[in-house]
Amino acid sequence: xxxxxxxxxxxxxxxxxxxxxxxxxxxxxxxxxxxxxxxxxxxxxxxxxxxxxxxxxxxxxxxxxxxxxxxxxxxxxxxxxxxxxxxxxxxxxxxxxxxxxxxxxxxxxxxx
Numbered sequence: 001x002x003x004x005x006x007x008x009x010x011x012x013x014x015x016x017x018x019x020x021x022x023x024x025x026x027x028x029x030x031x032x033x034x035x036x037x038x039x040x041x042x043x044x045x046x047x048x049x050x051x052x053x054x055x056x057x058x059x060x061x062x063x064x065x066x067x068x069x070x071x072x073x074x075x076x077x078x079x080x081x082x083x084x085x086x087x088x089x090x091x092x093x094x095x096x097x098x099x100x101x102x103x104x105x106x107x108x109x110x111x112x
Contacts, residue, residue: 005040013044014057025059032064034110039093046089053082055104063107068097070104079104 007026008018016022030036043066047057054072068086072078086106090097096109 005043010040010043014047014059016059022059025064028064029059029066033066033108034096036110038111039095042089042093046085049085050082053078053085055082055085057108060107065098065107065109068106068108072104 005013007023007030011018011022011026016026030040043057050056050068050070053070054075055068055070057066057068060067070079070082072082082104086097089095094112096112097106098109099106
């Protein structure tokens with residue numbers, strides 16, 4: 001069964017308040033992400049899985065993409081598990097990610 005995640009629902013799932021600005025931003029991200037509708041329904045459960053490793057999915061302020069970020073900078077176990085989760089998810093949904101240099105942050109570019 002395929003459930004479509006509306007922009008409003010995605011904002012709520014990621015912890016954002018719905019406003020004109022956040023709605024425009026999420027719509028720009030959706031439009032700029034190749035194949036977004038093919039994997040978007042899995043974003044909330046992936047975000048929940050990331051939380052265990054001190055990670056989360058958020059809207060980028062600098063690019064029209066969602067970002068995956070980890071705040072466990074000094075915890076090697078969390079970082080290792082976080083990286084494994086990100087790599088597994090990207091492989092499973094055939095996603096192209098762009099890692100930010102020297103950071104535990106990845107932009108979701110879209111499907112390959």
